[in-house]
Amino acid sequence: MPPLLQPKPDKDGVRRFELTMQAGQTRILPGKQTPTWGFNGTFLGPTLRAKRGDRVRMAVRNRLPETSTVHWHGMRLPAIMDGGPHQPIEPGAVWTPHWTIDQPATTSWYHPHPHGSTAKHVYRGLAGMFLIDDDHDVDLPSDYGVDDFPIILQDKRFAADGSLDGDPLKGTFGILGDHMLVNGTFGPRLEVTTERVRFRVLNGSNARMYNLAFADKRRFHVIANDGGLLGAPVEVEEFSLTPGERAEIVVSFAPGEQALLQTVDNGVDIGEGDFDLLRIVAAAQLRPAPAVPARLASFVPITVPPGAKVRRFRLTGHDAINGKPMDMKRIDEVVPAGAVEIWEVENNVYSHNFHIHEVAFQVLEMDGSAPPAYATGYKDTVYVPGKSVVRLAVQFGPHVDPRTPYMYHCHLLRHEDSGMMGQFVIVKPGTEEQVSRVITSSHSGH
Template identity: 70%
Template structure:
C-alpha cells in the first residue's frame, strides 16, 4: 500500500487492517435459526428518490412520516417494522448546495422520537438531536439552507436513551447533497449511482426482529445482513462502472468491505465529501455512521460478490456475503474516472488552535462523566478550527461522531490527511487527533452532540454536548441547558 492510499484509508477508519469494532461481544438474545446458504438472487430494493422541485419562493419542501408498518425482512414472513414514508427505512432525499429546505416530520409512532440530519451543516435548533423531541402524534418543521460541498449524508432518530431501538427497528435513510462543482462521476440514481445501506439483524423463526439493542456491552451483532432492507440481494449491472454510496447503518457492526475476486476499486468520497483524487484500494473499513463512495469497474458477464471480511473476532462468523453484482453481456460505456476531484479545502488548524481532549474510559462516559441533557460540556466560538484529541483508553474499540462539523484526521506532524469526515474509528488504546471545523451558527442555548456511534454506547452515556457562540462570548454562556422541552 502506498503512502497516499494509507493516509486516505486511515482518515476513513482511523486505522487499516484493524479488528472488528464489536470485539466478539453481544450478539443479541433468543433463538435464531442458522441462516441458510445465500444465493444472492433477490433483486436489490432501491429506496425511492424524493427530490421535490423548488417552489416559486425557491424552497424545496419535504415531508417525512415516521410510522410502524409491515415489511418482509425475510421473503414471505411479514413483520412489524418502523420506517419513514413506508414500512422500513426511508426515501433517499436529494437537494443541492444553496437550496432552502423546508422539512415537515410527522410522528405517527407510539412514542416520541427525533430525526437527526447526520452530516448536515445546519443550526443546532434544526439538527434533530435529543432536545428536538417530537411527541407522538405531533410534527416538527425545521428549515435551513444547504451550504456545504456535495456529500452522502443520512438521517435517523436521536432520542436520548432510545436511539439504538429506533434505528434497529428500521428508521434510517440517505440524504444526498449535490453541488455545481461535483465531479464527473456516475449520477444515474438506481442505475449507475447506487445506494447501499448496510445493516445486520437478528431474526427469529418468523422473520421478526429479535434481540435487545441495549443488551450486552455492544448491543446487537446480527446474524443476517440486509442491504437497503433486502436480504440475499443481487444487483444487475448495465454500465461499465458503478458509483456505490455506502452507509454503515448498523448499530454496532464494523464492515471490512472487499470483492470476492479481490478486484480493486477507487475510493472517491468519505463522510463529508469528495477526496482530492481517487484512491485505489481493495478493502474499505466502515464503522457505524460512516459513509463512503467508491467507483468500481465491470466487464460484460461479470458475476462478483461484495462481502465483509472476517476480522477474526466478530462472533466467529467468517466472511459474510453482502450483495452479488451480475453484469449484462453488453454494458453501456461509462466516462473515465477523473484524475482529480473537486474536494473541499483542507482543514488546517491555526498555530494557536485550542486543543480539547476527550477520553472514552468505559461504556457509559466521556471524561468520566455520563451524558447529562442539562449540562453543556463545551462552549466553542462559531467558525473556529480546533484540535480535538479523542483518546480511547479502553481495550474495546469505539468510534466518535461530532454533529454539524467537518473534520480531518491529523498525522503525527499535525497535517490533515484524507478527506472530510464527521465520524471516525477510535481503536482500543489509541488517540485520534482531529482538525475540527465548526460552522458559522451561533446559539448559546441549543446544543450539538458528540458521541460514540455504537448506538448502545450512545444510549448508555458516551455522549456530550456543546454550543457554538459568537467569538468572545464563551465565558458568558451558562453551562446548564436553558431551553424548553421541545415537545411539538
C-alpha cells in the first residue's frame, strides 16, 4: 500500500504536504534492482488526502537530474497552480503551489507534465493518488488500507538486468508492457478482512487500456468516475479505463474465498492481451459491512444552455490537434469563466483519449450512442475510439487568468509529448476578444 500523507492543519488552518522527486533503485522483479524515480521514495508516491474546503500548500522538491513538473490531475484549481508544462521545477528547486479545495469527494492523482518528457518521467515511476473527501460522503468503505484501497495499474517492460526497457516515445502508442504492476508490485496479492471493499482504480499506464473483470465473472458496483460519486451505483461485470481515467468500485467477498482481477482483451489496439492483475484472498472471518447505498450523491447533471458554444477538435495521427502541433506560446482557445460548452472530439485514426485540465464534463455521446451507464458521471478524461466522434458537455471553473493556460490533450503519453496537445485560458466573461493568443516568454518560463 502506498503510505498515506494526511497532515493535520497548522495554526493557520493550512494542510502542508511535502513531496520530493528522487531517483533510486527498486526491487520489482525477484532478485533484481530496477533504476526508478519516485516521490518521497524510489518508486511511485504517497497517497495524499484532504477535505473539501481545506486550504492546502505543497512543497515539491526536485532532486532529479532533469527539470520536471507535478500536475494535479482532476483538481479544480487556478491555472498557475495546475502543474502543467508552464510550471517547471528545475533540479534543486522547490515549487510551492497552494489553493483551496472546492470540489466534490473524488479520486484524483498527481504526475509529471513536462512537455516532451511526460512519458519518460511517468514511465520511470512518478505518480501517486490524491483523495478528496467531503462532508456528504455516504456509508461507503473509507478506512484506508483496510477496506478502501488504491489500485494503481501500470504495465512495464524489463531488460534482462531488471532495468526498464523500451522507448516511451517510439511506436504508434509508445510502450505497451508485458508485466502488469499494481501499486508498483509485480504478481501482487491482497488479503481483505471485510465483507465489502472499495477499490479506487487508476489507469496510470502510458498507453494501455484496461478492460477490468474478475475471473469468476462476479458482478460488482461502480460508484464513482474521474470527478466523483455517481448518483446511484451501477452493477457491472466489467468496465474499461484508458490512461488517466479513474473509477471507484465496491466488491463483495465471502469468508475464505479467492478472486482474481484481470484485464481482458476486448479487441482494442491499446488493450491487447489477457493479463492477471491482482489476486484477492478473503480472511476466514470477515467484518460485516453495510450494503452499497441505493443513492450515492446529490448528482446534478451538467445542463447545456440553449445556444451554447460548440468547439470541435480533430485528432489525426499522433502529433497534432486540428492540424496544429502543440506550441507553448500559442493560446488555442479562450473560454469565459463558468461557461458550459459542447466539445466535439473527432478521431479519424486509431485509438486516442482526451483529457481536459481543470474542468468537469459529462459524456453526451460516443459515436452517436450513449456512454456506458458506469461512465455517465463527472469526468475529465474520456476514451475516443478510432474513427469516432465523442461529444462532451464541459463545465468550466471560476479561476480567471488570461495569461496562464490550462491544457487539453491525448493522455496516451507518447501522443501528448509528440504534440497532440492544445492550450486554453479562462477569462472574465465578455473579454474573450481582448485576450492575446500569444503567451509572453517571461510568463511561460521559456
